[in-house]
Structure formats: C-alpha cells, structure tokens
Amino acid sequence: MATDFTPHAYQKRAAKFIVRRKRCMLALSPGLGKTSSTLLAEAVLRKHGHVRKTLVIAPLRPAQMVWAQEARKWKQFEHLKITLLHGPKKAERLREEADIYVVNVEGLQWLIKEAGDTCPFDMIVLDESTLLKSPSSKRAKALRPWARQVEYFVELTGTPTPHSLEDLFGQIYLLDGGESLGKYITHFRSRYFRPVSQRGHVVYKWGLLPGADELIYERISHLCLRMSAEEYLDLPDILYHDVTVRLTSKVMKQYKSLEREMFAELDEGLTGESATQLLAMSAASARQQCHQFTGGAVYHEEDKSQWHVVHDEKEKALVELLESLQGAPVLVAIQFRHELPRVKAAIKKVTGIDPPAIVGGQKLDLDQLQGDWNCGRHPALIVHPASLSHGANLQGAGIGVIWYSLSDNFEHYEQLNRRLHRQGRKEPVHIWHLIAENTVDKAIRAASAEGGEKDSQQSRLLSALLKYRDSVLSI
Template structure:
C-alpha cells in the first residue's frame, strides 16, 4: 500500500486581501516582497505606481502587532491613506492626528457637517488615549510629527483608568480633571485678564506679558498624576509637568499654584492643591512599532526638528518604511538623512559632515562654510550601489497618463517707471542685506575679542559652579549645557576688555560684509524680496499703530505694499479666455507668496468668479473641486504638492510665481496629470520681464539631472524580469 503524503493548502486569504492580490502587478508584488524581507526599507516609485497599496499589502502579510503610524505631508495623511483603506475595505481602524473624523459629535451633541482641524485640546486627548485604543493605523502630517513625539515622550505616568471606565469608589481621579482641562484653561485665562485689568494702568503692559507667559506655559504643561489627600484631611494634589525648567518655574510660583487650585476646584467641584515638576522624556512610551514615512524627502534635513524627533524614537521602531517618488529633489547630498533613519549609520556613518567630505567636494564656499556640494559621476554610482540593500526603485511601465500639452509662458512687462523702481529696489535691498551682514560680523568680532581678553580662571570657575548646581537640581544634559553656557557668557561679560572688543567691532567694514555675505544672501533675503517685487507687492515692516497700517493690511494679514498688477491682470485674462472658449474643467492657480492668494481671490471675485477660493487642506474641498463646484482654486505647492488627486476637476494650471523647490515644481502639475484625467494638462507660467523671475525656469531644470540618475541607478535589478513577467501575463490573457 502506497502512502501519499499531502501538503495542506495554505489558508484562504480574506476577501479584501485577495482583491488586492488580484490587482497588484508583478513589479508591485516584488516591491512588496522587498518590504516584507527587511525591517528597514526605502521604496522609490514613480507617481501612479501604487506605493500606498503595495505597502498596505506588505503589512497585511506581516501582521505586525501594535499600532501603525503613517507620517506624511498633510494631504496624504488626512486623505490618501484613509481613502485607500476605505476603497479596499481593509478592516483597520484609521485615526487622524490632524482633522476630526467624519460626522464627529461635538459637546452640544450635534454631528459636524464637515471635517475641520483638531483643536489643541482634542489633539492632546487623542494622543493620551493611544495606549488604551485597540491596534489601528494612525496618520499625522509631517508638520505635526514633532508635536506628536513631544506629547508622547513627556506623557508621564500611565492613565489612572481605561477610557470610559468610571471609578467605583466615588472618588474623583486624574481623568476627570484632564477631561475638564480645556475649561480650566479658559477659566484661568479669564482670571489672568481680571488681574491685568485690576493692575495700575502704568503696570498693565508688564503684568499682561507676565500672565501671557504663564498661560502659554500652562497650555504646554501635562497633567501627570493625582496624589491622594493626606491623612490629616489635606486636599488631593494635581501634579503638572513641564519639559521646560524655566516655564515649570513660572508655574511653581505660589500665586499661580493658588490660582490654579481655585480654578480646578471651581470647575470640578472638588478641592485640590497644585504641584509642578520638570517632566523627563521617556522614549519607551513610543506606541508605534511600525512607522511609514510617506514622501520621505520631507526628512532630508538633519537639522530639522522632525528629523531629530524621528531619530529620538528610532530605537523603539521595529519596522520603518520610507516611500518617495523624488528622494533627492535638490541633489544627491539629501540622501544621507533618509538612509541614516533606516540603518542608523551602518551604510554612510553617523556623521553627516564626514559623509559629505567622503563622497562630495565643495562647489561654493562662503565665509569658510561650504554652501553647495558637488559629486563626481563615479562617486555617485558608488553611492547608489552602497544603498542597494536598503532601497528599491520601480516604475509602472503600464501606466498611461494623458501627459502635458505644450507649456505656455507669458511674459508680462513692467513700465519704464516700474523697471527703474525695480532696479533701485534691488540696489537698496542689497545694501540693507549687507548692512545686516555688517552688524552680524561686528557682533561676532566683539564676542571673540571679549572671550580672548576674559579671565579664563573666572570663566572656568563659573562653568564648574553652574554644572554643579545643575547636577544638584537634577537637570538633564541639554539643560545643564544651557546653564553652563549662560554662566560662561556672564563671566566673559564681567571680565572681558570691552575697549579692545569695541575696537575690533569698529574695525569691521562694509567691504568685509560684502566679501563674506553677498553670495550667501543672493539666494535668501535679497532674492526673496526681488521675487516679491516681480510678483506685484512686497512685505513691509509696519507697526499696528502706524499710519497706513490699515491700508497695508486691507487685503492681507501682513503689511504689504502693492506695486503693480501685471501678473494679476494676466491671470484674469487666462481665466477669461479659458472659459470664453469653452475650456473644459476648472482652473488651478499655484502661488508662492500669501499676498498673491489674497489679492487674486479679491480680483477673481470682482471679475465675476464668485466661487473662487483657496484650498484649505480638507477632503471636502478636494471633493468639491473634483465635482466641478469650484471654478478657480488657488493652492500653495507646499500644501498641495503630494497625495492630492485633482484630475477630475480640470486640466489647466497657472504658475504665478515659481517655487525654488524642484520637488514642488514637479509634484504640483502632477496633481492634475493622474489616472482619470481625460485631457492633456496645460501649464501656464507667468514671468515678469527683465526681473529675477526670468532665471527661475533654468534654475529648476538644472536640479532634474541628479534626481533622475538616482532613480535609474536604484531601479530594481529585476527590471528585465519585470518586463518578462508582464509579457507572460499579457500572453496568457490573449490566449
């Protein structure tokens, strides 16, 4: 008798997983496997290649325990990921740290008609409840990620009880105080206002500043625990914690603690005392073992707060996935911060400075500081090979988009008087920048001379004393260094030779400032001012009480001097021609400066486009655009450059002022050129003649080459096998 061994069939996939499996193309499945086999991976896929769905498919097979966090540009966080889960019926609870859930019930018991940004108190409550919520997917905008990390690591002790469970002994607990915290803040603010009004008129300004600082400190404080009442009958104590020792000290003031205790007692109906401690960070409280960074190029700056926050919690992340379509929009030097997040320095080392020195050579040096780096083609090739174990790049070879029609450039002239004014403005702005640089150089020379002539024995003694006091007070490393630095500066100021320092200050001339600062500021303050002039207005410094303030803020929140309307007139002409000739769809306008938005909305509405509005980041606005309910919509590339599907609303884009970012320049038109677009996208660019505007297109095109080389080099080694697999599928389909 022959015994036949049978291998049990693998369990059937859930319906939603099988639907995704049937949809994924061969190259997408191989990218998914790349993610599944690594605890840290970078996926670089072109637009329309399905980065989100591929990642969700990988996670559905991995079934990692615990919460999942998606960090992404705001639009992707609040719209793309929730929409993808909904479209594929993925049974995973999704929560946004940016906006309210649809149909949220307010305190009045009514459901909200639309979604809105979370209020600070709602954000705090949401974060505090993470530990008691069932595992799910959370999304947070990149701009709010640092706040999220800070809120978690300074959370203090765990909650007294699970959410929704009342204590059975009838004693009020910390959660009851926490639930009433927003009312406590309001009541305390009202109390502060009463104190200011009661102060003598001559002192009101100082008293107002004092209470403003206290209110700000209270808003950033945490309720961490509730100490029980004493055996002698003393009231229980509410303990606040603040991560800033100086702000904690303000809240520790006897009068402040007394006032807070009275307010809390009035709100809760129970007597309380108040204590304040300095909060210590606890990174072990990080609740997200799986983190996805969508559009990871947003973490390309190692000096940014969001990058530092991610590094702080990185040891407590088990699986990190980076997604991007443009990993290095400004050049290959941007890759180190993203790779360091993945392997914490295994590939390129732990020093960004050493990495740059190893792979790059200085291209521009200003004041002994390298401001621009370049890389040889050989080094760039080696760099790409070094990250092949972490990064995979793929493109959808079957994606057929409508593409772009011939670009249209409009050159608007300035009158002779305006052109003379522009040239004079350029000279004056340059002089202003140089004078600013002169002041900075002089202050630096003064500080260096003071340090060189100071009594170093006294300075060292002051530093040692400050370090000893800090250690006795239990300050952490950063706080200790801050206290030591302050003590050092005081000692230098007390013992340095001010006469010598003043002579060094006066010795610095405008020629020194020109030599050291001109190159650095051409891409900064000066250049920005000239772009403002070309756009039609410039921001000005004007106090609220000054004459002309009301006129300068009639259309803008920031004082603005309007100079010409050449670009605004051209926008109206383009819109009129578009709709007069029966142009299909609405018109999208991309602006750079906030005054362009507000002035254009006013001009458009006066021209008859009453439905013109600015994109506010809400899913409801995107849906209204795609339904054709918004004839003209204004967007800023920084808020509408990623994850925004606008292809159903129109196919016409107008650039009023081009951005500096190659990433924004490429991503914004791609909001219209997506699957579902039925017409070639037409891009209008408005440039002001004989101004800095004219140099913008060339500067952006120079940034394209490095980006494309990186994408090509990291195309998966299975590129030929992908083509073969697709051909096989096509043959089977034809048969």
C-alpha cells in the first residue's frame, strides 16, 4: 500500500539540482535515494508541463526491479504509468502511451533504431552512468544524438570514478558535449594526466598530474552534485569480521604449487618496461586459479564449464557460521559457478530450506524475491555481486553479508555491502569474510580494505599481491 512521500532535505536538494540544472549528474551514495529524488524532480517538471515522456536507461535488474516498485511505494508517484521495454513485447509496449519508459542498457541500441533519429522523450535518465563511461562504445555513440536533443538529461551513479578520473570524461561528454572537459579524450588525457605505463607509443595506464584532480572537479562542479551517505544519514556501523579458514596440509600442498606459478608470473612481469601492464596481463590466469582454489574447486583447462572439487573447508566454515547466527537472515556472496551448488547444500544443511540465488542465468521473479526477503521469509539468499551490486533494496531484512569468496571487483564489493548498509536500518550491518589462511585471499582482503577511488582496482590488487608475495617469500 502506497504511503505519503516526505522527502528528506538532501532529497529535496537533489531534486532541485535536477530541475534547475536540467543536465546534471547526481553522484549519491547508495541509500540516499537517487531514484525517489529523480521521481520527485520528474513530478515537478511534469506538473509544470516541461516533461511528458521520460526514458530511464538502467542495468537490467534495476530496470526490472527498482523504478516501478519505487513509484508504487509513494502516493505522489503511484499514478505514473511505467513501462518496461524488455522481452518479446517490447516493441508493442513502446507504441503504448506511458509516463516513464524503462529500458535496460543492452536494449538501448534496439530502442534508438526502433524509435528513429528524433528522440520521442523529453527527459532521459541514465541510471548508473558508468555503464556508458567509454566515449568510444557503441552504446555511448548511439545515445549522443538523443542526448543532445533533450532538455533534461540526468545521470545517476554511486561511484562515478570506479577505476580513475578518466572515467568521468565520457559521462560528462554526454551532459555538455565537451564544454567542460573537452571534446576529445586524447586532449583530456594530455591536459590532466601523464603516462605511467607504456610500451613505445602505446600507453597502458595514465596517472594524474599534480593538482589535476582539483582542476577536474572544479571544471564539472556546476554539473555534478555529490553527496555521501555518511554525511547525510545516521547509518548504523558496519562491523567487519574476518573468519579464518584453515586448509589441510595435503590441500595446501596443491595450492602452493599454483601459488608458485602466480609468483613466477608476477616476477616475470616485473622484469619488463611496463610492470603494471605486464602484471595485469600475466597474473590473471594464475591468480584466478588460486582464487578459485580457495573457494573449493578449479575449472578444467580444456573445458571451463567443468570443474573438480579440491576441498570443502569453506563449506564447513559457512555451516558453522550459519549455525552460530541461529537463523538470522544473511546474504551469501559467491564468485564462481562451481560454488553455487555447494553453497546451496551448506545452507540447506543448516536451515532445511533450499535457498534462492540471484546469479547470472537464473530466471526469477526478482520483484517477488526482493519483497519476500524484506519480509524475512528467507533465512539466506545467495548472490553473485555483479548480479545484485546495483539497484536492489534489501535493507528490510538481513543482518549482514557473508563473503564465501572475496570479490576482486571492489566497486561490486562496496555496492553489495551497501544493499544492507543504508537508510531504514536500525541495527549494525555485519560483513563476514571467509579467508583461507596463507592464501591469495589475504591479498584480496587487504586490497578491498584500502579504499580510495583515485587508485585503480587493478593497481590496488597488484600492490596487495606483491606485498603478499614478499611476506610469503620472507618466511
């Protein structure tokens, strides 16, 4: 049942920013209500006749789960007809009258081809603008003509620079056509960055020039409103718990063989001219095998759809942890396909219930599942962070997240943790990491704890791997 929407002061500020600036980015932490703030602005613009049709471009799960659900929650927005342009009837739905049309980012090129060169919308909302951060991507190029035609173009994101400040160029270009940061990314790089890793004329990595970050932020300050949840919300604390998992000596012997291969590749990368790039290229395979191994299985080299189990120590640790929680609901995050059946079995062993899973390729009624979770009907929910890092509201239930395997994508790591750590919670959020002792898990955990958006995820991880290697070899 819909209730009255009483916006917080920071939500009013965000809505006013959209109405006044017309073309802007809201860089708001998860939990600050980007969706409701945008709906509020859209309602004001609709009331005064500035907007009749709005297009929302979003990742698939937010497109399916968030926008219509958020509108139904509030009396001020429940009258809006929101149409999802996805599935076999999407062309038919496009021809129907609606207030807000929602398309997943994968369907954007289809939509533009179907609707034609003239944009039929008055307002475009790009929900999670980092998906179009690459100015050379086909989707970004396809959207540019429509972006220029509409008066209101709004970008929403929680992390506008997941890898580096380079990520801002493409997003800002869609807003102002290059007025703030230039029309060409090559000029943008030469003005604000310097090569830190290159081979010949090919630059693999750029680093900021001294003081360039302040200059960039100043150039885009009129376009961007940035707000942190810690500044505006009285959020409960996040409590982190590292659960050590000890592998047997026999298993460790197998693991160390893989780890030596990883160290050898790291050393080989360090001998070249461009250490960071070579490390990134060479360490991935061996590191991924080590990462898979700590989760309990490794894929076959000849057939990546097959795997063989090497240990069950994390499953045992998961069972013990779940038993200690005595039925308190938790999210359980996995990284690899081979973990899903074993994690399901471990959870069922404790709860007696086959847990649902939100992972790639699973067909679920996500709206219903989210509602059931927030009502406390599931003692555990298995998720892959890439499938649920953006756009789900899960703070109604669950005391925390258990990372069965650690994620080396630190944006996904933070976003998933914030699915629970957001407005509406009254209790602390617990984050458990199952860490296989004396393994690569230690390095990944160290990198995830560092924070800092200026450093790329790759650099953080490689730095942690090198520190871990040095600690092992010094013993």
